[in-house]
Amino acid sequence: MSAVISPAPHVSGVKTAADALLQPMRYTSRAYRRMTLLLLMVIGWAMFCFIYQAMVGLGVTGLRRPVFWGFFITDFVFWIGISHAGTLISAILRLTNATWRYPVTRAAEAITVFALMIGGLFPMVHLGRPWFFYWLAPYPTERMIWPNFRSPLEWDFFAISTYLTASTLYLYLPMLPDLALARDRSRGWRHRLYRFLSMSWQGTQVQWRRLELAIQLMAAVVIGIAVSVHTIVSWDFAMSVVPSWHSTIFGPYFVAGAIFSGIAALIVIMAILRRVYHLEAYLQPKHFSNLGKLLLTMTLLWGYFVTAEMITTWYGNLPDEMGTFWSKVSGHYAWLFWTMVLCNFIIPFPLLAIRKLRTIGGTVIASCTILVGMWLERFIIVVPGAASQRLSFNRWYGYYPHWTEISISLATLCAMTLLYMLFTKVFPIISIWELGATKHSAPAAVEE
Amino acid sequence: MKSATIEVSLRLPCEGENAADLPAMVELLRRQGVAERRIQVLSREPLAAFPASRSHMSKLGMAGALFGFCGAITGLVVMTLDYRVHTGGMPLIASFPLGVITYEMTLLSSILAMLLTLFINARLGPARRMAGHPELDYGEAILSVHCEDRLQAQQVRELLARLDPGPMATKVRQ
Numbered sequence: 001m002s003a004v005i006s007p008a009p010h011v012s013g014v015k016t017a018a019d020a021l022l023q024p025m026r027y028t029s030r031a032y033r034r035m036t037l038l039l040l041m042v043i044g045w046a047m048f049c050f051i052y053q054a055m056v057g058l059g060v061t062g063l064r065r066p067v068f069w070g071f072f073i074t075d076f077v078f079w080i081g082i083s084h085a086g087t088l089i090s091a092i093l094r095l096t097n098a099t100w101r102y103p104v105t106r107a108a109e110a111i112t113v114f115a116l117m118i119g120g121l122f123p124m125v126h127l128g129r130p131w132f133f134y135w136l137a138p139y140p141t142e143r144m145i146w147p148n149f150r151s152p153l154e155w156d157f158f159a160i161s162t163y164l165t166a167s168t169l170y171l172y173l174p175m176l177p178d179l180a181l182a183r184d185r186s187r188g189w190r191h192r193l194y195r196f197l198s199m200s201w202q203g204t205q206v207q208w209r210r211l212e213l214a215i216q217l218m219a220a221v222v223i224g225i226a227v228s229v230h231t232i233v234s235w236d237f238a239m240s241v242v243p244s245w246h247s248t249i250f251g252p253y254f255v256a257g258a259i260f261s262g263i264a265a266l267i268v269i270m271a272i273l274r275r276v277y278h279l280e281a282y283l284q285p286k287h288f289s290n291l292g293k294l295l296l297t298m299t300l301l302w303g304y305f306v307t308a309e310m311i312t313t314w315y316g317n318l319p320d321e322m323g324t325f326w327s328k329v330s331g332h333y334a335w336l337f338w339t340m341v342l343c344n345f346i347i348p349f350p351l352l353a354i355r356k357l358r359t360i361g362g363t364v365i366a367s368c369t370i371l372v373g374m375w376l377e378r379f380i381i382v383v384p385g386a387a388s389q390r391l392s393f394n395r396w397y398g399y400y401p402h403w404t405e406i407s408i409s410l411a412t413l414c415a416m417t418l419l420y421m422l423f424t425k426v427f428p429i430i431s432i433w434e435l436g437a438t439k440h441s442a443p444a445a446v447e448e
Numbered sequence: 449m450k451s452a453t454i455e456v457s458l459r460l461p462c463e464g465e466n467a468a469d470l471p472a473m474v475e476l477l478r479r480q481g482v483a484e485r486r487i488q489v490l491s492r493e494p495l496a497a498f499p500a501s502r503s504h505m506s507k508l509g510m511a512g513a514l515f516g517f518c519g520a521i522t523g524l525v526v527m528t529l530d531y532r533v534h535t536g537g538m539p540l541i542a543s544f545p546l547g548v549i550t551y552e553m554t555l556l557s558s559i560l561a562m563l564l565t566l567f568i569n570a571r572l573g574p575a576r577r578m579a580g581h582p583e584l585d586y587g588e589a590i591l592s593v594h595c596e597d598r599l600q601a602q603q604v605r606e607l608l609a610r611l612d613p614g615p616m617a618t619k620v621r622q
């Protein structure tokens with residue numbers, strides 16, 4: 001059955017801004033289909049890798065004693081960090097009433113949901129027997145085994161599931177009026193889908209007031225959840241007595257890093273959306289400049305946290321800590337550490353600090369390097385700490401990922417891209433009502 | 449089975465120089481004896497002319513948080529006592545992990561309570577019958593009155609015609 005989103009009945013032939021913003025949902029190009037197929041192939045390959053790993057065991061990965069946390073946990077922390085792009089940034093901008101946020105929030109909130117979905121899979125991917133993944137959840141069993149609530153990994157379950165629920169609702173609620181618009185301008189299965197999703201939204205003034213209040217209140221609560229989630233993820237490390245992990249600064253350090261990588265991811269995705277869907281009239285240079293300023297703040301904050309962490313370790317001069325410290329600064333992991341510093345500070349700082357360089361191109365380059373740098377940072381936190389020699393009979397182990405881990409990690413990028421692409425085909429990627437349909441004119445044609 | 453109502457609706461500009469004074473129109477209808485619940489102003493964006501009314505959403509959110517807090521503590525304590533694990537001499541019920549999980553459950557419960565309040569207050573839900581106005585666009589509003597019978601519909605039409613001579617739509621809805 002055909003499913004068409006038609007222009008407003010009374011304005012046939014005239015493209016309004018609302019119609020223009022619904023345009024990416026209307027047409028699917030050949031390039032889009034090809035890209036979807038390519039991404040599905042990569043994800044399919046990763047699925048094969050995962051099944052192979054599940055059947056043969058974790059021995060097919062590069063994980064060896066004492067490094068039991070490698071790429072998978074790095075990916076887990078990285079994606080949970082990226083998830084802070086949306087809900088947290090959107091909530092902060094909403095509460096501070098930053099009006100420039102309107103074209104940005106939906107794109108950011110979608111990142112949160114997808115990044116959490118991907119990140120949340122990694123504790124399962126990392127399991128030796130993934131078919132017992134439900135053991136992570138607290139439920140009474142006849143074996144009288146109950147998940148140990150003392151374990152920070154158990155806290156992850158509660159934190160991530162709460163954050164995913166809250167973020168999905170926080171993405172969904174501001175979308176209600178736009179779903180109603182799509183419902184009114186569509187036919188076929190799309191009409192039925194939007195009729196269901198729009199929850200009979202009519203646009204009465206009572207509905208508007210209640211919705212605005214709910215979004216505002218939810219924004220306040222969501223900030224509390226978002227901060228707690230990455231703090232709890234940091235506690236996965238900090239609650240252990242592993243050198244370079246056992247640190248009181250890890251909570252705020254992880255939260256700052258999460259916001260840092262989240263903003264970078266948002267800028268990259270905004271630039272892609274702008275280019276692919278020709279959203280130049282909506283995602284303007286000022287949006288990139290403003291996010292660039294936020295990114296600059298986070299660059300400085302990140303630099304401050306890393307310096308504080310490194311100086312404290314160096315000054316303390318504890319033998320166990322120093323082993324890991326030197327492995328990062330001048331040892332086996334030095335090239336990764338200094339690449340991280342280059343990517344997270346040395347390259348982005350001038351690009352974001354100098355006004356002339358803080359263009360769309362400049363912020364995108366800075367964001368891309370930051371994303372690479374932040375992944376490396378997660379790796380630098382996870383692996384050298386685990387690899388350190390703490391017992392006399394234990395040797396330092398250089399962790400090298402195998403093809404299964406590399407494939408699965410790369411596939412997460414593809415999964416993120418695919419989920420985002422599908423999202424843009426079903427939901428308006430820019431909040432139409434918050435933009436006030438850009439005051440009832442069509443700034444630019446939107447096409448793929 | 450619900451009885452049929454007749455909806456008389458008027459599409460008006462709500463922005464710019466020709467913007468209709470919607471609050472005044474609603475007030476006039478009220479003074480003419482049309483029940484408030486039968487009058488609706490629909491728009492594609494929130495209208496500043498209609499101020500926010502009091503809502504219990506924040507209080508119910510707090511109540512939800514309290515429910516989540518108490519529920520989480522009770523659940524965790526009961527479960528920990530039911531399924532005892534070896535703690536190496538440490539207290540069976542650990543306060544810090546209890547606090548972490550309780551915090552998450554408190555906020556989750558608060559959000560769900562607010563969501564429920566929104567759906568009830570704003571009359572949202574997939575099963576609800578909705579009066580669709582696909583013709584509504586940005587910068588416009590629809591003043592809609594649900595009348596009990598044809599006589600009242602005629603009276604409302606005459607009243608609205610005095611306020612705005614524009615075209616009016618009449619629909620019979622179940």
